[in-house]
Amino acid sequence: MRVALIGTGLIGGSMMLRLKHQGLVDKVYGVDLNGLHLQTALERGIIDEIATLSTLPKDLDLIVVAIPVDAARGLLPELLSSISSTTTVMDVGSTKEALTKSLESHPNRGRFVAFHPMWGTENSGPDSAQLDSFDSRACVICDSQDSDSDALEKIENLAKNLGMSVLYMSAKDHDLHAAYISHISHITSYALANTVLEKEREEDTIFQLASSGFSSTVRLAKSHPDMWVPIFRQNKENVLDVLNEHISQLRKFKSALEKENYELLEELIVNANRIRPILEQD
Amino acid sequence: MRVALIGTGLIGGSMMLRLKHQGLVDKVYGVDLNGLHLQTALERGIIDEIATLSTLPKDLDLIVVAIPVDAARGLLPELLSSISSTTTVMDVGSTKEALTKSLESHPNRGRFVAFHPMWGTENSGPDSAQLDSFDSRACVICDSQDSDSDALEKIENLAKNLGMSVLYMSAKDHDLHAAYISHISHITSYALANTVLEKEREEDTIFQLASSGFSSTVRLAKSHPDMWVPIFRQNKENVLDVLNEHISQLRKFKSALEKENYELLEELIVNANRIRPILEQD
Numbered sequence: 001m002r003v004a005l006i007g008t009g010l011i012g013g014s015m016m017l018r019l020k021h022q023g024l025v026d027k028v029y030g031v032d033l034n035g036l037h038l039q040t041a042l043e044r045g046i047i048d049e050i051a052t053l054s055t056l057p058k059d060l061d062l063i064v065v066a067i068p069v070d071a072a073r074g075l076l077p078e079l080l081s082s083i084s085s086t087t088t089v090m091d092v093g094s095t096k097e098a099l100t101k102s103l104e105s106h107p108n109r110g111r112f113v114a115f116h117p118m119w120g121t122e123n124s125g126p127d128s129a130q131l132d133s134f135d136s137r138a139c140v141i142c143d144s145q146d147s148d149s150d151a152l153e154k155i156e157n158l159a160k161n162l163g164m165s166v167l168y169m170s171a172k173d174h175d176l177h178a179a180y181i182s183h184i185s186h187i188t189s190y191a192l193a194n195t196v197l198e199k200e201r202e203e204d205t206i207f208q209l210a211s212s213g214f215s216s217t218v219r220l221a222k223s224h225p226d227m228w229v230p231i232f233r234q235n236k237e238n239v240l241d242v243l244n245e246h247i248s249q250l251r252k253f254k255s256a257l258e259k260e261n262y263e264l265l266e267e268l269i270v271n272a273n274r275i276r277p278i279l280e281q282d
Numbered sequence: 283m284r285v286a287l288i289g290t291g292l293i294g295g296s297m298m299l300r301l302k303h304q305g306l307v308d309k310v311y312g313v314d315l316n317g318l319h320l321q322t323a324l325e326r327g328i329i330d331e332i333a334t335l336s337t338l339p340k341d342l343d344l345i346v347v348a349i350p351v352d353a354a355r356g357l358l359p360e361l362l363s364s365i366s367s368t369t370t371v372m373d374v375g376s377t378k379e380a381l382t383k384s385l386e387s388h389p390n391r392g393r394f395v396a397f398h399p400m401w402g403t404e405n406s407g408p409d410s411a412q413l414d415s416f417d418s419r420a421c422v423i424c425d426s427q428d429s430d431s432d433a434l435e436k437i438e439n440l441a442k443n444l445g446m447s448v449l450y451m452s453a454k455d456h457d458l459h460a461a462y463i464s465h466i467s468h469i470t471s472y473a474l475a476n477t478v479l480e481k482e483r484e485e486d487t488i489f490q491l492a493s494s495g496f497s498s499t500v501r502l503a504k505s506h507p508d509m510w511v512p513i514f515r516q517n518k519e520n521v522l523d524v525l526n527e528h529i530s531q532l533r534k535f536k537s538a539l540e541k542e543n544y545e546l547l548e549e550l551i552v553n554a555n556r557i558r559p560i561l562e563q564d
Contacts, residue, residue, distance in 0.1 A: 118493040122558075138490050167490055180482040181491045185499040188474050191531040192467065193554035198531070199524050200462040203560050208420050208449055209463045210561055211400040216498045217467040222558040225551040229544055240539050242481050247532050249473040249480070250525065257522050262511055269507040272475035276404075276504040278485050279492055 001061045004029045004051065006075070008041035010121065011092045012066030013129030016046045018162055021131055029056055041126040053079070060087050062154065069093040070230035073102055080108040088151040090115045090158075094178055095234040096142045096171035110148035113155040114171060116140045116178070117164060122222035135163035142171040179238035184246060186220050186228055187239070193221035283343045286311045286333065288357070290323035292403065293374045294348030295411025298328045300444055303413055311338055323408040335361070342369050344436065351375040352512035355384055362390040370433040372397045372440075376460055377516040378424045378453035392430035395437040396453060398422045398460070399446060404504035417445035424453040461520035466528060468502050468510055469521070475503035 001024055005012045008030050019025045030047030032038045041047045056063075063079065065072050072091050076099065080089060090113045093099065103109050119137045121128060139159050144152055159166050169177070196218070200206050232239050249268075256265040283306055287294045290312050301307045312329030314320045323329045338345075345361065347354050354373050358381065362371060372395045375381065385391050399421045403410060421441050426434055441448050451459070478500070482488050514521050531550075538547040 118491055120493065120495060122495075137493070140491070165490075177482065177487055177491055180478055181488060181496050182493055184477060185474065185496045187532070187535050188470050189499055190551055190554035191528060191535060192470050193557040194531045194534075194550065195466060195524060195528040196462055197553065197556060197560075199527055200459065205459055206463060206557075206560050207563050208447075209400055209422070209459055211402065211419070211464055213402060213404075213502050214463050214467045215561060216501050217471055218557055218561075219498050220495050221554040223551075223555075225548045225555070228551060229548050232539060232547060233542075233544055236539055236542070240536065242477060243532065243536050243539070245481055246473060246477040247529060247536065249476045250469070250529050250532070252476075253469050253473060254522065254525050254529065257514060257518055257525070260515075260518070262515055265514060266507045266511050268476065269472055269505075269510060271479065272472035272503040273505075273507070274479060275475040275488075275500055278488050279497060279500075281489050 001025050002027050002029075002057070002059070004031060004056050004060050004063045005041075005047055006031045006053070006063065006065045007067035008032045008034075008037045008046060008126045009066060010124050010126075010128045011117065012064055013041060013044070013046045013126040014131070014133035015064060015066070015092070015117075015162065017044070017129055017131045018134065019158070020045065022161055024161055029060075031056070037126050044126055044129065046126055046129060058084050060084075062158075063087060063089045065089065065091040065093075068227050068230045069095045069099065069234050073099050073234070076103060076112065077106060080106050080112060083108065083111060085111070087111060088113065088154045090155050092117055094182065094231045095175055097175045098234045100143050100146070100171040104146075109146055111151050113144075113147045113151055114142035115155055115159075116142070116174065117162070118182070122219050124224045124227065132163075137164050138167055139164040140167045140169060140174050142169060142174045144168050175235050176238050179235050179242050183231060183235055183239050184242045186223060187232075187243060188246065189218055189220035189223075193218050283307050284309050284311075284339065284341070286313060286338050286342050286345045287323075287329055288313045288335070288345065288347045288361075289349035290314045290316075290319045290328060290408045291348060292406050292408075292410045293399065294346055295323060295326070295328045295408040296413070296415035297346065297348070297374070297399075297444065299326070299411055299413045300416065301440070302327065304443055306443055311342075313338070319408050326408055326411065328408055328411060340366050342366075344440075345369060345371045347371065347373040347375075350509050350512045351377045351381065351516050355381050355516070358385060358394070359388060362388050362394060365390065365393060367393070369393060370395065370436045372437050374399055376464065376513045377457055379457045380516045382425050382428070382453040386428075391428055393433050395426075395429045395433055396424035397437055397441075398424070398456065399444070400464070404501050406506045406509065414445075419446050420449055421446040422449045422451060422456050424451060424456045426450050457517050458520050461517050461524050465513060465517060465521050466524045468505060469514075469525060470528065471500055471502035471505075475500050
């Protein structure tokens with residue numbers, strides 16, 4: 001399989017490491033605006049050759065678009081116009097509705113598969129790429145009926161080779177669920193970091209007292225704005241909806257404390273504890 | 283060293299596993315209201331003998347009080363009245379001001395050391411106890427000037443044997459910093475779980491889509507109310523103060539999104555990113 005990787009960061013890099021490790025990929029052309037990333041990707045064996053969009057061979061089997069969602073939305077219509085009829089194009093972005101909408105009347109829409117791996121870390125760049133990142137994780141394929149069957153099959157096989165289970169849903173449903181289960185976690189984590197930085201002016205105290213609990217809850221606050229601003233922007237309505245709910249849930253804790261209603265406080269905690277069996281299903 | 287462990291849960295259990303592993307403890311008497319916990323603690327070698335408060339030997343070297351902070355506050359005055367002049371008593375609770383205040387005029391105050399290990403998990407009970415829990419973590423000793431020097435030295439040595447670095451502060455400062463760095467993380471995590479449970483009615487979807495990011499941010503929401511309601515109650519003023527700040531930080535994200543002010547959104551994220559170098563100091 002001859003592949004182009006557009007965006008040699010955490011997600012695309014981890015994907016190529018795995019597919020190359022399995023011998024499924026013969027050659028990877030890497031495209032990136034960041035020259036240092038291209039160099040690192042080359043050194044780590046994520047890509048085999050540095051390329052540009054205009055120098056990419058026309059007869060590639062697969063193009064993986066692994067760049068921020070606003071850039072992906074800008075690039076994909078043009079990219080789809082320039083590919084051969086046997087090339088499959090996939091993205092790996094965290095929002096899908098705006099992207100699929102911008103492609104819905106594209107003559108080559110069928111060559112595109114909207115793909116979202118439910119894995120990531122707070123780190124970015126090819127340095128952070130890991131071989132077994134996707135193992136046993138879920139991925140979502142959106143609007144699969146709009147992809148050609150051979151293109152869909154290629155991405156389904158790719159997901160299988162990454163060790164992922166595939167869920168199918170519409171782009172609209174995907175963005176709704178992603179707001180609930182992924183995007184809001186990033187906002188709460190960013191806001192928690194800002195809260196602690198605002199209240200705790202002694203940075204050494206943060207460092208010294210930070211427990212595993214704090215580090216875990218605030219971990220996502222290290223995530224890069226170049227990735228996350230466009231996600232929040234494209235999924236604004238859903239994110240605002242769940243953010244409003246979250247503020248209202250926090251107000252319940254506030255009210256329980258202010259009114260010294262410790263029975264209500266316990267109820268709120270007991271309700272939150274219900275997340276344990278849901279996350280720990282067999 | 284002959285020790286009594288009052289409360290055979292995660293913290294006390296982990297502590298005894300380590301101290302016994304190092305051969306520093308000859309015998310541990312276990313006291314707990316929960317008979318199953320006592321049985322498990324015995325089977326795991328956390329304790330050597332089941333006891334009750336009234337059957338504990340009088341000449342113990344150390345009594346570790348590892349029960350919820352409201353219960354500790356209720357028990358400690360009486361316990362301190364019943365010990366020999368060579369016994370040291372320590373607690374491991376997450377709040378200190380109410381406790382130390384209730385002991386300030388106690389004739390045996392000097393035998394008590396207020397101790398808080400900055401480690402925990404979302405799990406509780408002796409089943410969850412781990413041998414190397416405290417390694418390379420910080421602990422806080424509060425109001426050390428109020429402890430007898432031999433009692434203080436005993437707990438400092440214990441901390442060293444657990445692999446912990448010791449910070450010293452007043453009980454008042456401790457509770458303030460603990461609210462900022464630990465207690466608020468629990469509230470945000472509980473509220474995030476309640477938000478997702480409220481918005482995402484399809485539990486299977488939560489399970490299937492939950493990424494490592496979501497699991498990490500919501501992890502503390504599994505924590506037991508018996509431990510956390512008393513902590514929030516005893517540290518109400520500080521927790522409310524930081525909770526108000528947190529709601530106001532979330533409102534900034536909301537406002538940036540509503541007004542489509544993506545420069546502000548980016549600023550908020552860049553500011554939050556400052557947590558990375560603080561948490562990753564050498």
